[in-house]
Amino acid sequence: MEYVILDGEILNRKEAKIDIEDRGYQFGDGVYEVIRVYNGTMFTRNEHLHRLIESAEKIGMKLPYTLEEMGQQLEELVEQNKLRLGTVYLQFTRGVSPRGHAFPSSNVPLTYVAYTRTVPRPASDMETGVKTITNEDIRWLRCDIKSLNLLGNLLAKQKAKEAGCFEAIGYRDDIVTEGSLSNISIVKNGKVITHPANHFILNGITRQQVLQLCHNNGIPFEEKTFTLHDLFQADEIFLTGTTVEVMPIVEVDGKAVGAGKPGSTTKRLQQLFKQEIINQCGGLE
Ligand SMILES: Cc1ncc(COP(=O)(O)O)c(C=O)c1O
Known part of the structure; x- marks a missing residue:
């Protein structure tokens, strides 16, 4: 069974659904990271999460989790998927709202998705x-x-x-x-x-x-x-x-x-x- 994170919860991949009015889908309005996993351990995890927080701030998005909280959730995901060698992908978008260029109100929750993939070294x-x-x-x-x-x-x-x-x-x-x-x-x-x-x-x-x-x-x-x-x-x-x-x-x-x-x-x-x-x-x- 493959697991993913949707909005901070670990779910079976098939249960994770995104709304068609998600701003990530409509505008690419969000930020992401890709973290390498070797030997079941994320490499330079904190550096990636720090850059994610910075990227989000630069586009006026405040992430609802701390670096430590995200790190812990992602570690759980890697463990549940029994990933040894691969990548963790994670992204935050500016949430779901009727299509319009200006940002939605700040109480619209961001959409958070993360998943893993097995990837060999090149x-x-x-x-x-x-x-x-x-x-x-x-x-x-x-x-x-x-x-x-x-x-x-x-x-x-x-x-x-x-x-x-x-x-x-x-x-x-x-x-x-x-x-x-x-x-x-x-x-x-x-x-x-x-x-x-x-x-x-x-x-x-x-x-x-x-x-x-x-x-x-x-x-x-x-x-x-x-x-x-x-x-x-x-x-x-x-x-x-x-x-x-x-x-x-x-x-x-x-x-x-x-x-x-x-x-x-x-x-x-x-x-x-x-x-x-x-x-x-x-x-x-
Ligand atoms: C445009 C671009 N430059 C550089 C990099 C390398 O960055 P990193 O070493 O953090 O993977 C990436 C990685 O995805 C990239 O997309």
Whole structure:
């Protein structure tokens, strides 16, 4: 039996129904998170829940639960679903109300949904590296908010898929921003460079973990913008994200990156990240 959370209650999936006038369904008016589960334990759970609370505040939504309450409920869900390796998805929308752009009154309860999925680690892609395309970033100017409105991301990912690629690397004017579901870093002369955490990107939890690993292990890094030219001149490029972990990029727009295979800094960060998962979750599977 598979369980989900609806408005703070754990239910059988079949019993969980959402109203057609839910603002998440009608407008994408809400926020979400995806948390990785390894060895039955949520990885960086509090960091994700903290970002969820922040995303909600940025769109004028006050979540009805504390971080600790949500953490506990999600742990129960993981346990009831006997999830070992996968993801927890959770979202809050601005509730159910007759369709209208302005917010409903503040006593309309938010709709809260969470569920789990079994998802393997992307082991073979992490070993070989993936191909990518570049793509103009046409999204709105608050990409720091993990909003349910993902059309710009979906169009980018679909374009990558149609090109036989794993991810689309976004750029605005000449500046590389992020992927459709991941952050991007380049390595030049041994230094990791990634876009600063501002309104143009989501400040990925994996990105933050990787920068912390760089800091702790003496790997030079800098949060600064870089151009498409820098991207094509990079020695190495990698993606970071909850589902992609540290993913080497070996091709951009049909051109090989560096030697055309995962580079040494990327591989080192993959190892360090793997160790961090084991430290925090007690295992990888
Ligand atoms: C647009 C975008 N950027 C970056 C990320 C990576 O964030 P995180 O490492 O927190 O998963 C995601 C993850 O879903 C994303 O959707």
